[in-house]
Amino acid sequence: MCTVSFYLNRVRIEDDIPSDMTLLEYLRERQGLTGTKEVCKEGDCGACTIALGEYRDGKVQYHAVNSCLLPAARANGKHVVTIEGLANPDKLHPLQSALVEHHGTQCGYCSPGVLMSLFCLFLDNPTPSSEEIFTALEGTLCRCTGYAPILKAGLAVADNIRKKLATTQDDLRPSYFPEIAAGLSFVAQNSEAGSPLSTADFSLPHYHAPCDVSGLFDALDSIPNASHIRYAHGATDVMVDVHINGYRFDHFVDLSAISDLRVLAMRDNHLIIGAGTTLTDLLKSDLVKLHFPALHSAIVQMASTQIRNVATLAGNICTASPIADGIPPLMAYQADVILRSRSGERRLPLEQFITGYRKTALAEREILYSIELPLSSCLSRFEKTGKRRALDIAAVNSAIAVWMDGKRISRVRFVIGGVAAQPYFAHQTCDYLRDKTPSVQVVSHATKLVREEITPISDVRGGADFRRLLARNHLVKHFSELFPQLGLSLLEL
DSSP states (O other): OEEEEEEETTEEEEEEEOTTOBHHHIIIIISOOTTSOOSOSSSSSOTTEEEEEEEETTEEEEEEEETTSSBGGGGTTSEEEOGGGTSBTTBOOHHHHHHHHTTOOSSOSSHHHHHHHHHHHHHHOSSOOHHHHHHHHTTOOOSSSOSHHHHHHHHHHHHHHHTTSSOOGGGGSOTTHHHHHHHHHHHHHHSOTTOOEEOSSSOSSEEEEOSSHHHHHHHHHTOSOGGGEEEESSOTTHHHHHHHHOOOOSEEEEOTTOGGGOOEEEETTEEEEETTOBHHHHHTOHHHHHHOHHHHHHHHTSSOHHHHTTOBHHHHHHTTOTTOTTHHHHHHTTOEEEEEETTEEEEEEHHHHEEETTEEOOOTTOEEEEEEEEOOOOEEEEEEEOSSSSSOOOSEEEEEEEEEETTEEEEEEEEEESSSSSOEEOHHHHHHHTTOOOOHHHHHHHHHHHHHHOOOOOBTTBOHHHHHHHHHHHHHHHHHHHOGGGOOOTTTO
């Protein structure tokens, strides 16, 4: 059991929670708040979406998250808002009223998730565009409405706020929010630094949530068998294993409370990405968008808003999945990973860190502490082929970085996911392209080389020949976008 203290809608909660209980289970089974729905239990449908408020940078910031993937203990010190907490006793929330007025709900099962996703969007941006509304909803499936009436409802609220009509920006926040903000501020400013959250008894699984790196290694040293440890920050991968694959762990080590890991800064001509930096942090970063556009493009296409709000790039790397979207652009940019343990620190190129199918070079009681990308002048892109724009695992993904010396390619790195047991650096193709001037003939020959040097397998997402074709098409698409003067065509090459 973990003893936690947090706000749930209007009420302060102190409770002992089993360390393997999700927030969704707690809301429905312990609190009887059944507006938050349980459907997929793997973060795909969005019916379980809630707003999670955290005191950060002098204010309470709210993010939409999947409660089915969030350990209930993670609510400690935060504000959990469910669909039951939106309306005032005598009046619906403006978003609820708009959804009713524009017929944005039919069967109603997805409606709580839709509303909570819109609620978090409007708190951050009270006049969103159509594209921003769709992005907020990409992790919420609705099979009844076709989304058009939901979009109309969102745009109507935005228009009212823009024109200062019936709805104002202040109306978006429930009337009890100032009281909650004061409470969270008091806790944040008066809590003892370095007070970790952990299990209060000897039941399994043990839950460890250290507040600093030193406390993390103290916790790790207290665990006799390192093979029984499961690390997590967003827990979006871990909890799918628990729900779908029946995975059970003895020790769950939650890294999300370690502020030293949440770093995003330029230092010595390197972009430093701490292991606790979320995908949303990266998506909003002008540094990433300006200097590493392929990484920005990859993150745009990763998962959904709810998952990006808690998941990390470090977690994406540590899965060592051959189709992880974050790995190809990082390898293309020649990223290093910084690994830290009680005994010290070591640096590895990312391509050496991933040692095989879902295997890494992490030693026992060692963590991935940060990712470092060297700043350089190159042309770069990311490409992904999947059945859906969001929340889909690609059949093939790829990234390319091209360094030019005048009109000549001085260096190129083309990395492909989904064609081998781990993301694959196309050595032969890149060796051929070096010192070449881009042309239709050069690209045509390079596409033949890339098809020959990869050995993909066939599975449910595509056959081996299909993946070879995709790798070839990705290379053409990269050169077509980076060198539009070539006039490349997939049909002609």
